[in-house]
Amino acid sequence: MFFHKLEHTNDTLTRALHLIDWNYSWKISCCFHPPVLFLHRVLYEILYMLTIEDAVTANSLWPYRTNGSEMLLKRLALWNPSVGLFDKATGEMMAWCFGFQSGAYGILQVPVNHRRKGYGTIVPKMLARKLAELNRTCFESLGSNILEPCTGHVT
Numbered sequence: 001m002f003f004h005k006l007e008h009t010n011d012t013l014t015r016a017l018h019l020i021d022w023n024y025s026w027k028i029s030c031c032f033h034p035p036v037l038f039l040h041r042v043l044y045e046i047l048y049m050l051t052i053e054d055a056v057t058a059n060s061l062w063p064y065r066t067n068g069s070e071m072l073l074k075r076l077a078l079w080n081p082s083v084g085l086f087d088k089a090t091g092e093m094m095a096w097c098f099g100f101q102s103g104a105y106g107i108l109q110v111p112v113n114h115r116r117k118g119y120g121t122i123v124p125k126m127l128a129r130k131l132a133e134l135n136r137t138c139f140e141s142l143g144s145n146i147l148e149p150c151t152g153h154v155t
Helices: 011-018 035-043 052-061 067-081 120-132
Strands: 002-004 028-033 042-049 084-087 093-099 105-108
Touching: 042 120, 052 067, 052 093, 052 105, 052 120, 067 093, 067 105, 084 120, 105 120
Parallel strands: 002 028
Antiparallel strands: 042 084, 084 093, 093 105
């Protein structure tokens, strides 16, 4: 038996387990999603349109930085939608995603000490939501036209 739990309480899981016929033996596997999906409104804040200072911070933490990479990140922050995830208590940048001029997602990074918490999933979804709010797509530079307005719904 396998179950995947996304709720922050055990109510549904408890009800489901009471429905099982325990006269048989079961091999049970489960996957509990990290609580970040439910606590994000409390634990961190998402900042749209990263600043030049955020770009400098991102570059200092970026393992692929090189000569000119700081200027690249500054330009991306100034010219394109970008998203950062910050710890509310400390202001620490925990994840970021810069958008390229084409509308494509650019540099997505989560520092090593914040990996495996779901932040690398949240940040691109927030960037997608921001692009949808601006009625933009990832294919703008290819000359595509939007046939129907985006709803901003991201799953």
